[in-house]
Amino acid sequence: MKRLLLSEEQQKILRDIGVFNVDARVRQRAQAIIRVAQGLSYKAVAADFGVHMSTVAEWIRRWERDGPGSLVQAIYSGRPAKMAPELLERVRVDVQAYGGSIDQLRQRLSEQAIDLPVHEVTLARHLKKMGFTMKRNRIDSIK
Numbered sequence: 352m353k354r355l356l357l358s359e360e361q362q363k364i365l366r367d368i369g370v371f372n373v374d375a376r377v378r379q380r381a382q383a384i385i386r387v388a389q390g391l392s393y394k395a396v397a398a399d400f401g402v403h404m405s406t407v408a409e410w411i412r413r414w415e416r417d418g419p420g421s422l423v424q425a426i427y428s429g430r431p432a433k434m435a436p437e438l439l440e441r442v443r444v445d446v447q448a449y450g451g452s453i454d455q456l457r458q459r460l461s462e463q464a465i466d467l468p469v470h471e472v473t474l475a476r477h478l479k480k481m482g483f484t485m486k487r488n489r490i491d492s493i494k
Contacts, residue, residue, distance in 0.1 A: 354390070383399075441460070453478075
């Protein structure tokens with residue numbers, strides 16, 4: 352493990368972030384970086400904060416690469432949708448034109464060689480998001 356050297360300015364920035372930042376995770380990362388710079392091992396810092404040693408190492412790598420901006424939690428988009436926006440639009444147009452049940456919708460689309468890669472519950476959720484309602488066994492138009 353190489354020694355982490357911080358300038359006076361970097362130490363002040365990290366101390367301020369470690370005390371005053373509203374996000375507890377950002378404060379935790381700043382405090383961990385300060386402790387590593389003071390000479391504590393990754394293992395000791397990880398134990399103090401209840402994280403894995405590799406997590407502390409990653410915080411240090413990101414700090415060295417990106418500076419204070421690296422302390423902020425990255426935005427993750429989650430799992431990609433199985434249905435492409437074009438397919439959702441095709442479903443919307445079909446339901447608006449013909450209505451019917453989800454089984455009928457699947458049948459019409461399969462006749463056009465379009466396969467719906469999702470379960471019918473997922474399809475119903477997408478239709479509900481689009482403003483369609485399910486009444487008994489058929490899909491009604493937008494409210």
